[in-house]
Amino acid sequence: MNRNVTMIGVPMDLGQNRRGVDMGPSAIRYAGVLERIRTLGYNIEDKGDIQVKKETLGNENIHNLSNLDPVTExxxxxxxxxxxxxxxxxFPLILGGDHSIAIGTIAGMSGYFDNLGVIWYDAHGDLNTADTSPSGNIHGMPLAVSLGLGHPTLTTINGDFPKIKPENVIIIGARELDEGEKDYIRQSGMNVYTMHEIDxxxxxxxxxxxxxxxxxxxDGVHxxxxxxxxxxHDAPGVGTPVLGGLTYRESHLAMEMLAExxxxxxxxxxxxxPILDEKNKTAEVAVALMGSLFGEKLK
Incomplete structure (x- = not known):
C-alpha cells in the first residue's frame, strides 16, 4: 500500500437525523489514529476537517432529500x-461523519481509475434514491448516487457520469435492505454477501x-x-445499529486480508x-481496524 497517507475529517451529520456523528472525526483522532498508523511506518499527514456549511440548513426536504444543498456542497x-x-x-484516508460523505470520496477517486472497485462494508445497502427511500436521509443513498442513480445535484458531483459500475461493487455484512434496494440488487446482479452468506x-x-x-x-479499490x-455489541456508537452483525475478530480478518x-x-x-458510544469504544474499534488495514500484525 502507498506509504504516504493524507487524512481528512468530514464532520457531517446532515445526511441523517441523529445528531452527534459530526464529532466522529474528533473521536477517531482522540483514539490515536495518527500514532497508530505512524507506528506502522507510514508518512501520515492530518489535513484537518472539511468545512460543513450549515448556513442553508433548515427543515427543508427537497424531493424527499433532507438537507440536499449542504450535503451537496x-x-x-x-x-x-x-x-x-x-x-x-x-493515499486518501477519510474520517466520518455520516455515510453520505462517500458521495464525495468516490467522486474524487473516480477520475483516477478506469474501473474503480468498491468494498461496501455495511449493515445497509445505501442504494436508495428519493423515490425508494422511506426516510429521505441521504446517508442511505451514497452507493446509489455513485452508481449514477438519484438526484442530478448529487450524481453530477465531479462530472456527469456514473462514478462506479455495479459489477465492480461488493457489499459485505448486509442485513437490513429496503425493498427498492433489493430490487436494484436483483436487477443489477451486484455482489452482496449478507450475514447469511458470511455465516x-x-x-x-x-x-x-x-x-x-x-x-x-x-485498477483501484476503495x-x-x-x-x-x-x-x-462491538460497535455501539452508531446511529443505525442492527443486531446480528460482523464480529470484531471477523472485521480484523477482513482488514488483514485486504492488507495482504x-x-x-x-x-x-x-x-x-460519540454521543451514542460507550467510553469512545467505537472510535477505538475504528482505529484498531485501520491498524489492520495498514498492515499491523502480532508477529
Missing amino acids: TNKSLARTVSSINKEGH RLGMSEVMHQSINYLKDRC LSLDLDGLDP AKMVTSAEFVEVN
Missing part, C-alpha cells in the same frame, strides 16, 4: 480535496472471493467501512457517533 468540497490528494500521489461461508472465504474478483477487474457493519492483498487505494471509516 460538502461533498463537492470533499471530492475536490480527495482529487488533490490523488494528484499528490498519496455459511465464513469471513475468510468471503474475503478470498471478494479479493480475487476485484483484483482481476479493477474501502467504505460503516461501523454499523459490526454488531452493536495490497489492493486498497483509498478508505473511509464512517458513522462513529
Whole structure:
C-alpha cells in the first residue's frame, strides 16, 4: 500500500437525523489514529476537517432529500480535496461523519481509475434514491448516487457520469435492505454477501472471493467501512445499529486480508457517533481496524 497517507475529517451529520456523528472525526483522532498508523511506518499527514456549511440548513426536504444543498456542497468540497490528494500521489484516508460523505470520496477517486472497485462494508445497502427511500436521509443513498442513480445535484458531483459500475461493487455484512434496494440488487446482479452468506461461508472465504474478483477487474479499490457493519455489541456508537452483525475478530480478518492483498487505494471509516458510544469504544474499534488495514500484525 502507498506509504504516504493524507487524512481528512468530514464532520457531517446532515445526511441523517441523529445528531452527534459530526464529532466522529474528533473521536477517531482522540483514539490515536495518527500514532497508530505512524507506528506502522507510514508518512501520515492530518489535513484537518472539511468545512460543513450549515448556513442553508433548515427543515427543508427537497424531493424527499433532507438537507440536499449542504450535503451537496460538502461533498463537492470533499471530492475536490480527495482529487488533490490523488494528484499528490498519496493515499486518501477519510474520517466520518455520516455515510453520505462517500458521495464525495468516490467522486474524487473516480477520475483516477478506469474501473474503480468498491468494498461496501455495511449493515445497509445505501442504494436508495428519493423515490425508494422511506426516510429521505441521504446517508442511505451514497452507493446509489455513485452508481449514477438519484438526484442530478448529487450524481453530477465531479462530472456527469456514473462514478462506479455495479459489477465492480461488493457489499459485505448486509442485513437490513429496503425493498427498492433489493430490487436494484436483483436487477443489477451486484455482489452482496449478507450475514447469511458470511455465516455459511465464513469471513475468510468471503474475503478470498471478494479479493480475487476485484483484483482481476479493477485498477483501484476503495474501502467504505460503516461501523454499523459490526454488531452493536462491538460497535455501539452508531446511529443505525442492527443486531446480528460482523464480529470484531471477523472485521480484523477482513482488514488483514485486504492488507495482504495490497489492493486498497483509498478508505473511509464512517458513522462513529460519540454521543451514542460507550467510553469512545467505537472510535477505538475504528482505529484498531485501520491498524489492520495498514498492515499491523502480532508477529
